[in-house]
Every structure is written in structure tokens, then in C-alpha cells.
Amino acid sequence: MIRPENVIREWVSNEVAGLRRAATMVGEVTGDAATRRRFERMIADTAEQLSAISPALDLDTNWATLAEAREKIDQLKTEALCYIQGMLYRTHRLDQGSGQAVDALIGYLTSAAQVPNGLVTGIAVGPESFTSTINLIRLPFPESSVWELPTVAHEAGHYVTRVLTRPPHDDRHPLMELIGDRKADASEPHLHEFVADAFATYTLGPSYPLTAMVLRIDPTEVNRPSPTHPAWRDRVLTMAQVLRELTLLLRTRTTEARSAGVYAALAEVVVRQWKRLTGDTDPEVEIAYVLAPHLAACLIDHAPHARYHPGPHLAALEGRLAGDDWTVPESITPAHVLHAAWMWRLRHPDDLKGREAVHRRARALLTQGGTP
Numbered sequence: 116m117i118r119p120e121n122v123i124r125e126w127v128s129n130e131v132a133g134l135r136r137a138a139t140m141v142g143e144v145t146g147d148a149a150t151r152r153r154f155e156r157m158i159a160d161t162a163e164q165l166s167a168i169s170p171a172l173d174l175d176t177n178w179a180t181l182a183e184a185r186e187k188i189d190q191l192k193t194e195a196l197c198y199i200q201g202m203l204y205r206t207h208r209l210d211q212g213s214g215q216a217v218d219a220l221i222g223y224l225t226s227a228a229q230v231p232n233g234l235v236t237g238i239a240v241g242p243e244s245f246t247s248t249i250n251l252i253r254l255p256f257p258e259s260s261v262w263e264l265p266t267v268a269h270e271a272g273h274y275v276t277r278v279l280t281r282p283p284h285d286d287r288h289p290l291m292e293l294i295g296d297r298k299a300d301a302s303e304p305h306l307h308e309f310v311a312d313a314f315a316t317y318t319l320g321p322s323y324p325l326t327a328m329v330l331r332i333d334p335t336e337v338n339r340p341s342p343t344h345p346a347w348r349d350r351v352l353t354m355a356q357v358l359r360e361l362t363l364l365l366r367t368r369t370t371e372a373r374s375a376g377v378y379a380a381l382a383e384v385v386v387r388q389w390k391r392l393t394g395d396t397d398p399e400v401e402i403a404y405v406l407a408p409h410l411a412a413c414l415i416d417h418a419p420h421a422r423y424h425p426g427p428h429l430a431a432l433e434g435r436l437a438g439d440d441w442t443v444p445e446s447i448t449p450a451h452v453l454h455a456a457w458m459w460r461l462r463h464p465d466d467l468k469g470r471e472a473v474h475r476r477a478r479a480l481l482t483q484g485g486t487p
């Protein structure tokens with residue numbers, strides 16, 4: 116018989132069955148046991164939330180519990196679907212290998228920052244984003260080109276913010292503490308964005324701000340913040356200031372004092388492009404001066420191996436990406452490949468054919484053992 120208490124039971128059992136089916140599908144598309152376990156654990160937590168629904172409680176309370184649980188369930192299902200799409204997309208090689216390049220970059224960033232690689236990727240319409248439920252980076256459909264890859268470092272930055280610890284006190288998270296300490300300067304969501312931007316700039320150098328300026332920023336809206344994101348003007352100029360701060364901080368450390376100026380030079384590359392893009396004649400913002408010293412110091416102190424070192428081989432690498440007969444220098448990182456690719460692109464703004472070739476060669480270099 117159709118009675119309200121029976122209906123809620125039906126809904127709950129449907130939700131649990133749906134979640135189990137989603138978990139099975141995730142298990143079917145992934146060869147990665149850790150991802151499967153993480154997803155199953157999230158599902159077990161949600162199922163436990165549903166178990167609070169009981170005939171002993173009044174119907175209003177039960178429906179309120181169900182409504183709350185369904186929000187989480189929908190989010191989990193969306194992430195499972197995004198992940199499954201991404202895996203199928205890769206399996207059928209529809210991504211032409213870009214997933215492998217993304218994995219190589221994520222592997223490099225997490226290892227350099229000395230954090231566990233607990234990130235997974237999926238594919239969806241819209242720009243990149245990160246959700247902490249299953250540590251999922253959504254990549255844009257239909258494809259993540261090499262030119263867009265630096266934004267993955269920003270999304271990885273959201274993850275690193277949460278998992279970077281301060282040895283030997285592994286329960287302390289210096290980037291989260293920084294956000295807690297600076298709440299008078301900006302809202303919490305905005306501080307998370309500034310930290311993720313700083314991480315991407317610290318690990319990749321100028322290729323991240325350049326990607327943002329060429330592929331993500333609407334130049335007519337640079338001064339408009341949203342509840343979740345600061346205005347692009349504040350963001351880009353803070354990225355540039357983080358690079359300048361690296362020079363200032365490293366000058367005080369005698370072993371690296373001589374090469375420290377390279378970061379100030381990279382900051383000028385960013386500011387020059389910013390002026391060209393926006394016509395901004397006075398590219399300074401207060402928030403950059405307030406936050407950048409803390410961001411740069413925290414990253415240098417707690418992710419010392421993740422800092423981008425441009426090195427002497429960039430010109431040779433750029434030549435190789437352009438198809439010239441250069442030997443690929445040893446000990447290059449994904450950060451070097453992306454920087455060299457962007458240097459080429461800035462020098463050849465109208466060469467669309469060449470751009471596609473550089474993209475293919477860079478992607479081959481990023482994926483293991485690839486021959487450009």
C-alpha cells in the first residue's frame with residue numbers, strides 16, 4: 116500500500132542501490148584500487164547518513180535527513196559520472212593522449228611537493244575545477260591541450276593546500292594555516308584561489324599566468340570578482356608579485372642569491388603581457404603586496420623541491436618543440452616543457468599551424484618516453 120513511511124523506505128533503498136551501482140561502475144573502469152576504495156568509502160559514509168532514517172522518528176525529520184543526504188549523493192554521482200566519462204574517453208583514445216600528459220604533470224607536481232598523489236581526473240563541459248570529495252580534477256571536454264595544461268597545476272594547488280603537511284607535525288597544514296591567518300585580507304574562498312594560483316606559479320613559472328591571460332581571462336571583466344573567485348586583476352598581479360617575492364626571499368639565502376633575479380625577470384614577462392592584454396598602465400594591487408610575501412615564504416619553506424627552476428636549457432627545448440634539430444636536454448621537467456612551449460607561442464602569436472605542431476611535440480615530451 117502507498118503510505119508515506121513506505122515511500123521514504125523506497126526512496127532510501129533506491130538511493131543506496133544507485134550508489135552501489137555507481138561504485139561498481141567506478142570499479143569496472145578503473146584499474147586503480149586506491150580510487151575504488153576511496154569512492155567506496157564515500158559511499159559507505161553516505162549510506163550511513165541514510166541509516167539515520169528510522170520508523171521510530173517522525174516523517175518530517177526523516178524527509179529532512181533524506182534531503183540532506185541526497186545533496187551529497189547527487190554530488191557523488193556527478194563525480195562518479197565525470198570520472199567514468201574520463202576513463203572511457205581515455206580508453207577509446209578520444210583524448211589523443213592528453214590524459215597521459217595530465218597524469219605526467221600531476222605526478223610531477225605531487226612528487227615535487229612531496230605529497231601523496233591522491234588526485235583523479237574526469238571530464239566535463241566547462242572550465243577545469245577541483246572537488247575535494249574524491250579529489251577529482253575536472254578537465255574540460257572535448258580536450259585539454261598542452262596550452263591549457265598549466266591550469267591543472269592550479270587545480271592540483273587546491274588539493275595540495277589540503278594535504279601539504281608540516282613535518283614532523285603531520286597534523287598541521289601550513290597552507291591551510293596561512294588561509295586561517297589571512298582571513299582579514301580576503302574571504303576564505305578567495306584565499307583558496309590565491310593559494311592555488313601561487314602554487315601553480317611557484318611550480319610552473321610564467322606558463323600558468325600566461326595560460327590564464329590568453330585562454331581564461333575575458334579582458335573586459337578583469338575587475339569583476341565573484342563570490343568564489345577574486346577579480347582576475349588581483350589574481351594575475353598577485354601571481355607576478357609571488358615571483359618577485361621569490362627573488363627577494365632567495366637573495367637572503369646565500370647559496371641561491373646569484374640566480375634569484377630570474378624570478379623578478381619572469382614577473383616582468385607576466386606584467387608586460389598583462390599590460391598588453393588590458394591596457395593597464397598602473398598594474399599594482401594592494402592585495403598582491405599583502406599576500407604574496409606570505410604565499411612565497413610558505414611555499415619555499417614547506418614545498419622546497421617544487422619551486423620552478425628555469426635553468427639554462429629553455430632555448431634548446433623551445434627549438435626542439437619548434438621542430439629544430441636540438442637534442443632534448445637532460446633533466447627537464449614538465450614545467451620546462453610548458454614554459455618553453457609558451458615562450459614559443461609568445462614569439463609566434465599568429466602561427467596556427469606551428470602552434471599545433473608545438474602542442475603535439477610538447478605532449479609527446481610530457482608523456483613518458485615520447486619522441487617529439
Ligand SMILES: [Zn+2]
Pocket residue numbers: 269270273307308311
Ligand atoms: Zn580554483
